[in-house]
Amino acid sequence: MSSVSLSAVHEAAKRRLLDAGQMYTSGRRELVELLFSLGRPVTAHEVLEARPKLTQSSVYRNLAVLEEMRVVQRVAGGDDRTRVELAEDIIGHHHHLVCVVCGMVEDLVISAKAERAIDTVFDQAVEGTGFIATGHRLDILGTCKRCA
Amino acid sequence: MSSVSLSAVHEAAKRRLLDAGQMYTSGRRELVELLFSLGRPVTAHEVLEARPKLTQSSVYRNLAVLEEMRVVQRVAGGDDRTRVELAEDIIGHHHHLVCVVCGMVEDLVISAKAERAIDTVFDQAVEGTGFIATGHRLDILGTCKRCA
DNA sequence: CTCAGTGCAAAGGATTTGCATGCCG
DNA sequence: CGGCATGCAAATCCTTTGCACTGAG
Secondary structure, three states: OOOOOHHHHHHHHHHHHHHOOOOOOHHHHHHHHHHHHHOOOEEHHHHHHHOOOOOHHHHHHHHHHHHHOOOEEEEEOOOOOEEEEEOHHHHOOOEEEEEOOOOOEEEEOOOHHHHHHHHHHHHHHHOOOOOEEEEEEEEEEEEOOOOO | OOOOOHHHHHHHHHHHHHHOOOOOOHHHHHHHHHHHHHOOOEEHHHHHHHOOOOOHHHHHHHHHHHHHOOOEEEEEOOOOOEEEEEOHHHHOOOEEEEEOOOOOEEEEOOOHHHHHHHHHHHHHHHOOOOOEEEEEEEEEEEEOHHHO
């Protein structure tokens, strides 16, 4: 699953940006690298703490660009802050363990079989609602080790 | 499913507040009534639009109290605003259709069988992670009728 | 050279808080 | 009466934006 390499991620990110006429600057590269190394959804605040050199507005702006280019995606956490992580089609489809105490979010990969079961359930559920489903969000809520 | 009556909801809400030494005031009652009548997660902003008489700070404060008393629960939408709806143990377990265009969230009830399938999948997934699961959040993302 | 990207500071929007007053128990 | 709840306004927090400057192609 997370057998994806950093260089592969950079390649994917770079291609998506260049194809859209955007630059793959050092600031953006650094964001991708950080997201890759942390391997979980992070808030803008966490990014700024981890990379003090980066500027607040640039982080927000670059995350927005990366999101538009489908390099990263937003994730709802246990609190109100917006979190982002590398897009699923880059690091692979997965779900989240959300700590309702501290808001932390961790990735969770489930078996292909389980995934298929869920897909089936959802497909049936949406039928006839007039809603056009494009994806899903499955989070398991609870308490993480640290907060237990 | 939504066979729950308004009075039953008021009763449940009132009991939870009184048991905790809180008052079930008209402002709180009105919030519960509005949430019940709308039947979907709403933002504080929507509440204020629907009930202009209510004060902004009181709405936020009362929603916080109701959340603490487990009368309402927060729901992540397609945008950044916090939404709340009546707690699942009052109106019943369900999931959400989230519009990624306008952020709107609608309730979705799936079959017991489907629900069981999902529970099984999740139980297995969390095993051995050290995470203490207390619930889950399943949202189907897509485009609603209005935004299609 | 030219335009997108960056930094800094100020603006914006949602939510929270302080404080004086009102109302329920 | 006494304390929680309410209103209003000011304060905060997160995020976005304006503008001048820098850097890459």
